[in-house]
Amino acid sequence: MDNRPIGVLDSGLGGLTVLKKVIAKLPGESTVFIGDQANMPYGDRSKEEIIELTRSSVKFLLSKNVKTIIFGCNTATAAAMPTIQNEVDLQIIGVIQSGALDAAKKTKTKKVAVIGTTATTLSHAYRDEIHSRDSDIQVQEFAQPALAPLAEEDPDEDTKLKIVSQSLRPLKNGDFDTLVLGCTHYPLLLNEIQACISPDKCILDPADQVAQYTYNVLKRDNMLAEGPAKHEYYTTGNARKFTEIARQWMNDPELIAKHVQD
Ligand code: DGL
Secondary structure (H helix, E strand, O other): OOOOOEEEEEOOOOHHHHHHHHHHHOOOOOEEEEEOHHHOOHHHOOHHHHHHHHHHHHHHHHHOOOOEEEEOOHHHHHHHHHHHHOOOOOOEEOOHHHHHHHHHHHOOOOEEEEEEOHHHHHHOHHHHHHHHHOOOOEEEEEEOOOHHHHHHHOOOHHHHHHHHHHHOHHHOOOOOOEEEEEOOOHHHHHHHHHHHOOOOOEEEOOHHHHHHHHHHHHHHOOOOOOOOOOEEEEEOOOHHHHHHHHHHHOOOOOOOEEEOOO
């Protein structure tokens, strides 16, 4: 048994979509979340910048005595995970490995599309991870630089639908059966994405597999907690705005986020 919390990081609100599934799968676990909203979007930054920013969130989570860290951010997983895993003793869990595993299992036509940030797309991390499981799978990667900032801003429905449908136009009539949401902000736009993608496609959120994998790892290492669970939220951005959106998404009217210096 290990009652230390699980740390989860992201550039912003997107990591909450991972956190929510982790809490649902592991209700006895305490968590500490950090969203680096002051520096988002990570997806438009260089690899070196993403490593530096991610390292600083990792340092913050280590100061909270976490037992493991989930990179609830595809961009940080692609750019920074190999470097930072070498610098810390605890296990880091990324989202891309889980998303790739799930996509390779689910595709029947062996044609997968991945939408993500520019940095994730250019890294080809999804293509490489999927190919390490099955090199016959065709992987098409589409950069969607407008979508993570859109999810953060959370404007009215019409604006969201308009921007999502413009962004996803290149995927219209695309030859794939599985679409991977390769950015943790995208589940916040799931309704709009579903409205723009033909209903016969499977839309895959890697967070489901991340939650399962986290459970497997903690169980294997005898590190599951027994509760009572406590959840802490931090942002380098505007704590009031974060609290408002996070309360809705996490269905927790008591949730209060605190500001930390970036
Ligand atoms: N949520 C992050 C991801 O999964 C990225 C958003 C950003 O560009 O900061 O890639």
